[in-house]
Amino acid sequence: MIVADKKPIEEIIDMVKGYHKILIVGCNECVTVCEAGGKKEVGVLASALRMYFMNEGEKIEVDEITLERQCDHEYLEEIRNSIDQYDAVVSLACGVGVQFMAEKYFGTPVYPGVNTCFMGVTEERGVWSERCQGCGQCILDKTAGICPISRCAKRLLNGPCGGSTQGKCEISKDLDCAWQLIIDRLKELDRLDEYEEIAPIKDWSTERAGGPRKVVREDVRQ
Amino acid sequence: MSTKTPSRLEKILDSGQLAVTSECGPPRGSDPEAITKKAEMIKDHVDAINITDNQTSMTRLSSLASCIHLKLMGLEPTLQMVVRDRNRIALQSDILGAASFDIHNILCLSGDHQMFGDSSQGQNVFDLDSMQLIQTVRLMRDEGKFLGGDDIKRPPQMFVGAAANPFADPFEIRVPRLAKKIAAGVEFIQTQCIYNLDKFELWMKQARDRGLHEKVYILAGVTPFKSAGMAKYMKNRVPGMDVPDEVVKRMAGVPKENQPEEGVNICVETIQRLKECEGVRGFHIMAIEWEEKVPEIVERSGLYPRPKDL
Numbered sequence: 001m002i003v004a005d006k007k008p009i010e011e012i013i014d015m016v017k018g019y020h021k022i023l024i025v026g027c028n029e030c031v032t033v034c035e036a037g038g039k040k041e042v043g044v045l046a047s048a049l050r051m052y053f054m055n056e057g058e059k060i061e062v063d064e065i066t067l068e069r070q071c072d073h074e075y076l077e078e079i080r081n082s083i084d085q086y087d088a089v090v091s092l093a094c095g096v097g098v099q100f101m102a103e104k105y106f107g108t109p110v111y112p113g114v115n116t117c118f119m120g121v122t123e124e125r126g127v128w129s130e131r132c133q134g135c136g137q138c139i140l141d142k143t144a145g146i147c148p149i150s151r152c153a154k155r156l157l158n159g160p161c162g163g164s165t166q167g168k169c170e171i172s173k174d175l176d177c178a179w180q181l182i183i184d185r186l187k188e189l190d191r192l193d194e195y196e197e198i199a200p201i202k203d204w205s206t207e208r209a210g211g212p213r214k215v216v217r218e219d220v221r222q
Numbered sequence: 223m224s225t226k227t228p229s230r231l232e233k234i235l236d237s238g239q240l241a242v243t244s245e246c247g248p249p250r251g252s253d254p255e256a257i258t259k260k261a262e263m264i265k266d267h268v269d270a271i272n273i274t275d276n277q278t279s280m281t282r283l284s285s286l287a288s289c290i291h292l293k294l295m296g297l298e299p300t301l302q303m304v305v306r307d308r309n310r311i312a313l314q315s316d317i318l319g320a321a322s323f324d325i326h327n328i329l330c331l332s333g334d335h336q337m338f339g340d341s342s343q344g345q346n347v348f349d350l351d352s353m354q355l356i357q358t359v360r361l362m363r364d365e366g367k368f369l370g371g372d373d374i375k376r377p378p379q380m381f382v383g384a385a386a387n388p389f390a391d392p393f394e395i396r397v398p399r400l401a402k403k404i405a406a407g408v409e410f411i412q413t414q415c416i417y418n419l420d421k422f423e424l425w426m427k428q429a430r431d432r433g434l435h436e437k438v439y440i441l442a443g444v445t446p447f448k449s450a451g452m453a454k455y456m457k458n459r460v461p462g463m464d465v466p467d468e469v470v471k472r473m474a475g476v477p478k479e480n481q482p483e484e485g486v487n488i489c490v491e492t493i494q495r496l497k498e499c500e501g502v503r504g505f506h507i508m509a510i511e512w513e514e515k516v517p518e519i520v521e522r523s524g525l526y527p528r529p530k531d532l
Contacts, residue, residue: 153335154306154346158353158402160395161332162387162414163461170461171335183392195395196402201310201354201369 001030001121002094003128004037004114009048012090015111016049019060019087024049024113025079025101026066027093034128036114037092039066045092045113070097076104083108118150136206136213142199144185151178157199226409227363229326229381230298231270233532234504235410235439240497241504242525243300243412243441244516245272248283257288258295260513265297267520268507269528270327272300272412276307279339286316286325293323300383301325304333309349310358310369317362321378329383329412330355353406356384360407382407386440387414388425389464397428404437411438412506415445415456417488418464419495426501435501442496445508446515447485450474486515486522493523 016022024042032038046062053060063086067075070093083089083105091098092113102110118130133150139157140147149155153171160179163170167180186192204210225232234241244264249256261271271292275285289299301320303313317328332352336344350358359382361367366377384403388396400411416422422442429435447453450473457465469488476484489507496502505525509515520526 153337154332154351155348156332156351158351160390160392160399161352161462162385162390163334164391165461166391171337177391180392183395196398196405198353198357198402198406201350201357204349 001033001119002096002116003034003118003120003130004031004094004116006036006041007113007115009045009052012045012111012113013049013052016060016088016090021061021063021086022049022088022090023063023065023079023083023086024090024092025070026064027070027091027097028066028068029071031093031097031114032066033122035126037094042066042092045090070094071100073104076101079105133207135202135204136210137203139199139202142194142197144182144189144191146178146182146185148178148182151176151181157202227326227379227381228324229270229379230532231300231327232381232409234269234529237529237532239529240502240525241270241439241441242268242507242520242528243270243272243504244268244507244509244513245274245300245302246288246513247274247277247511248285248288250280250282252283254291257283257291261292261295261297263513264516265295267517267526267528269504270298270300272302272329272506275302275304275331275333276339277302277334279306279334279336279341281340286320289320289325290323293325298327299325300327300329302329302331303355304331305348305350305352305355306333306336306346309347313350313355313358314362314368317359317378317380318374321376321380324379326380327383328359328380329385330359330408331385352384353403356382356403356406356408381409383410383412384408385414386411387462388416388422389414389418390462393421393425396425397432397434400429400434400438401432404434408438410441412441413443414462415443415508416492416496417456417469418466419492421464422496423499426499430501439503440501441504441506442493442499442502443506443508444489444492444519445510446489446512446519447473447481448512449478449481449485452485482515486519489519490522493519493525497523 024046026037026039026042042064046064049062069075088109090111090113091101095116098112119132120128120130123129130150135149152159153169160177164177167177169175169177225236246260273285273288276282285302289301292299330352336346359380363378366374386400453470453473456463457470493505507516
């Protein structure tokens, strides 16, 4: 899933200051799972804003809605008839949802309510960690199912570096060395001899480096 | 092995003599004397001088410019190049820049992560890794080609080195990793600072068992401790460093004023023991901000005078 983290309330207050009627829009997908932008968080943020502005003696109306997704037309269309009532929208979706909302409702200010972080997993409740950077050319078949691009701090394709210590990365004792994990798993799979194959220089043009990306699938296109 | 480049370091190693290299860290400013003074202190006692490339990710005068200063003094530099800060365009471009000044040694490194230095909010690059940088220099030199496939006019002539850390984890792949660097085309290795001699000798034995000592020149890395505090710091704070307790105890066991001498003693004893280790073809003395001690270490280790007129 796409993992997001809450934005400090002060930042959101600064964004919406001066508006009289705002809509907070949650998303029922990834940000719900990582407890940053689902229905529950929409409710908490709306209450916090109402309380803040009431204490400041300012009148502001805050409405709430949570859509199934904010990265598809059909769900964003659900607010088409009500959007004009609002001076601004705070979207608690990931950066994708915020932008799609802004594209669709061109004349309405749309503000981000979360910080979008990475594609990752729930390690345990309250702990999420990165697994993929979407490089566009998956190499997990070569690295025992563990991605050095997203999990090695230097994205080394031929690691580990000299800083790997007791299974941990040189940048933090709380971070596993991806190459230690790869080697452990190669060993488990009885494939350790593959370690000595040199990974070739990567074509990064399918990654961010190649500019904004697009997938076009003629087979499913209508 | 026979020589492939005009590198003096390569010639000395090829002749079978123990080589001695050292290194200088460039200043955090633009005064060229900060480099030339250090080089002056050690030039008669070493065969080549590494110039570090923004080590520990602290922004410094560039390695390439510093190497040019050494070259203008008639000395032999080894250009350290990390893949942290430059993409393949910049790496190849700087290799050509170095080659245009007839810099004949290069050390291919990944580089410390930028979070250790003064630019922890900066981007890193890591377009290539150190293994792939070795391949790149060999391609440029041997095939006279850019990575993009075009021909290079006057290709670089560089003796290609890399680092090896026998003490990082996991230990079991430390020799396979050396083999991998050799397969990538590395010709000489400078190791991480050695304090745990037993572990280093075990690593060398495993390398010999695979015949790797005959495929690459291994220079054992040593760093004298200036104080017991430095020994403790290296033990506890520097990633991938293995300083056994007894070494820290030995440093702490002498009065503070004698600790620098004890640090040099340990360094000299390390070199003397490793001269007997089959496969060690020389020494890389990293006297961090203590370059003035290099001549004494070299002389007391029986590595002086250095070969002349090869």
